[in-house]
Amino acid sequence: MTANATSAGPVQETGEIFAVQRVGEYVQFTVIAPGVATGFQPGHFVAVAVGGENTSMILRRAFALCGATQSDKFAGTVQFVVAAHGPGTRWLVERKAGDTLDLVGPLGKPFPLPAGPAPAVLVGGGYGAAPLVPLAHALLEQGSPVEFVLGASTGSRLYGEMTAKRLVGRVTVTTDDGSAGEKGLVTDVLPEVVERVNAEIIYACGPMPMLQAVAEIAQKRAIRAQVAVEESMACGIGVCMTCVLPVRGADGTSRFVRSCVEGPVFDALNVRWSDVGRxxxxxxxxDAMGGH
Incomplete structure (x- = not known):
């Protein structure tokens, strides 16, 4: 694997919402933010202030970027997808084109790309598929064959199916209830897809149980897997320590690392999945934390 080109550091930017699009049960925003767009690489995320100027919701909400247009083309925009879960995201999905948002980004470590062309399978759960779309562009540009496996609990919670089909042609879809594609989980069909494309690497983003199952499949087949975790990130800049995960380092020693700074992308085989939350x-x- 090779590191991507060094990007500019994160910036705080007030951006005008250029477009709002409903995608199934999600809302996709396109925001004019040339400073954030300049440093974007697939896997980066933004932290968005919610609630307006006088809100009591002081914590930002983190969203993976599903695209960016550099400032030398149009105005410089970024795109991200929101699912309404709590008061912050419910406030956000009510914003309209012309409103402004306070963004900090690009944040986190992006997906590492192979050193050369390598067959890849991209696995997305729900709107976790969002950061895989620009990743597919990057892999295709370097000559890597790409296939998608997309899943969700139901058809309306899928994201990116048509975009993925336009990009790579073949997309395998699963839903828990069978309302779209095959009934079941992405990990039910993943081994067959990996074998068919002779995959050398898997990239995945989605719920933690899905990522753990993807990691197990990759380990059994002795291939690499890079996963973007969906841990809650209260600050996005490594201060609050709410998004820590137990991860094995290059020295073989395990430490808590911050998903927002050392991640959100990790080598799947280094994450201690069974110890997440412990x-x-x-x-x-x-030993120092044992009494707390």
């Missing part, structure tokens, strides 16, 4: 005794510093 304090394993062998983590560096675990």
């Amino acid at each position: 304090l394993p005794s062998d983590l560096v510093g675990a």
Whole structure:
């Protein structure tokens, strides 16, 4: 794997909403934010202030970027997808074109690309598929064959199916209830897709149980897997420590690392999936945290 070209650091920017589009049960925003767009790489995210100037909701909400247009083309825009879950995201999906949003980005570590062309399978769960669309563009540009596997609980919660088909042609779709594609989970069909395309790497973004299952499939087949985790990120800049995960380092030692800074993209085989949400005794510093 090779690191992507170094990008500019994150900026805080007030951007005008250029367009709002309903996509199934989600809302996709296109925001004029040339400073954020300049540094964008697939896998980056933005932290968005919610609630307006006088709100009591002081924490930003993090959203993976599903695209960016550099400032030398049009005005410089970024795109992200929102699902309305709580008061912050419900406020956000009510915004209209012409409103402004306070953004910080691009944040996090992007997806590492292979050193050369390598067959890849991209696996997305729900709107977790959003960051995989620009990743597919980047892989195709370097000559890598790409296939998508997209899943959701129901058809209206799928994201990116038509875009993926226009990009790569073949897309395998699963839904829990069978309302679209094959009934079942993405991991039910993933081994067959990996074998068919002779995949050398899997990229995935979606719910944590899905990512763990993807990691297990990759490990059984001795291929690489890079996953973008969907941990809650209260600050997005590594200060609050709410998004930590137990991850094995290059030295073989496990530590809590911050998803928003050291991630959100991780080598799937280094994440200690069974220990997520726990304090394993062998983590560096675990003894000091044991009484808290």
